[in-house]
Amino acid sequence: MLRLSLAFLAGGLFGAGLFVSGMTDTTKVQGWLDVFGNWDPTLAFVMGGAMIPMALAWLARRRRTTALTGTPLPPPPSTRIDGKLILGSVMFGIGWGLAGLCPGPSIAALSYGGAGLYVFVAAMLTGMALAPLLRSRLDRPVPAE
């Protein structure tokens, strides 16, 4: 129960933060990406603000091995920069720029985004369902000629 309560609290803070920061407004996201248009720096403040408590949490993580609910804390991050990370991020970035939406805000705005947002989320879920197929192809070693 504590685990679910904390998950709801975390999700609620995330959703509230996306809402009050304006990050569910696609024009603010596209405004940040559009350096040749009417550039909007808000996203940098959101990202910077979010990294402050998160960095403190990572510092606190050093003194513990398990979370409050007893789950082992995540291991140190991998440093491997591979083709999947780059290709996936290129695809994500183009989609993010096209619609001004990324996964978190698409859920936060679902109650007031209209039919278009349902279309986006349905396509995103389809993409997530298809990703394992592409991932396994990318993992397969290239046969030698």
Added chain:
Amino acid sequence: MPIDWIWGLIGGLLIGTGGAVYLLGNGRIMGASGIIGGLVDGSGHDTKWERLVFLAGVFLLPIVLMPFYREVDPHITSNWWVLIAAGLLVGVGTRIANGCTSGHGVCGMSRLSLRGFAATIVYILAGGVGVVVFRHLLGVI
């Protein structure tokens, strides 16, 4: 407008606090694409309730805050082809790269993760190029 920056900072602090609760409370990295994707492809089956409850919080809090705002419009494009293409790219891309703005951006960069920085630089550059091409050159968005 300066007020937008202040609200951006306040919202960012809330987002980061959510990430801190999820990490120190539940031992998880708060990445929206991973939380949703694990439900879609079944890889997160064992933690499905935790994921669903998290997403319920993301969905419900804007509804709670809505009455305090006069007008909220996410300005979603009316071009469904753009939305379908964008949704597919975001869905596939975030799962191949194993993270999005929250996982690689907020959680990754704040722990000085090399992968977090690399992913964030790449998706911001790709998004910037995408907006230039599709808005200024092709005029689709």
